[in-house]
Amino acid sequence: MIKRITYDLTYDIRHKVMWPNKSIDFIKVEGDEDADHFGYFIEDKLVSVISVFKTGNTHQFRKFATLENYQKQGIGSKLLTYVLSSYDGEIWCNARIEKIRFYEKYGMRQTDQSFAKGGKEYIIMKKS
Numbered sequence: 001m002i003k004r005i006t007y008d009l010t011y012d013i014r015h016k017v018m019w020p021n022k023s024i025d026f027i028k029v030e031g032d033e034d035a036d037h038f039g040y041f042i043e044d045k046l047v048s049v050i051s052v053f054k055t056g057n058t059h060q061f062r063k064f065a066t067l068e069n070y071q072k073q074g075i076g077s078k079l080l081t082y083v084l085s086s087y088d089g090e091i092w093c094n095a096r097i098e099k100i101r102f103y104e105k106y107g108m109r110q111t112d113q114s115f116a117k118g119g120k121e122y123i124i125m126k127k128s
Contacts, residue, residue, distance in 0.1 A: 040075050
């Protein structure tokens with residue numbers, strides 16, 4: 001089940017999945033308090049999270065993560081589909097290079113903007 005959650009509930013999964021070797025502060029995002037946050041629950045257990053930050057009619061989803069034991073079961077796909085269908089206007093993300101094909105399945109397209117952070121390569125992907 002997908003539910004809206006508070007930003008602090010995203011921190012544990014963000015940390016475990018995305019940056020386990022960094023401090024917890026590394027996964028916090030400026031503006032978390034004002035963003036929309038969604039979680040996928042199995043029974044009462046939060047197993048996947050995604051956060052959406054709005055600027056005008058543009059939305060960026062960030063910190064999309066699913067606990068390792070729940071990956072490759074379609075949970076993240078359901079959560080992303082929910083988010084993509086919930087917002088009008090442009091939506092974009094900073095996609096890790098190895099995840100480009102995953103996001104292309106949802107109609108997102110690569111831009112010519114890329115960068116590196118924490119030793120990982122990213123490309124900005126968008127969907128209108």
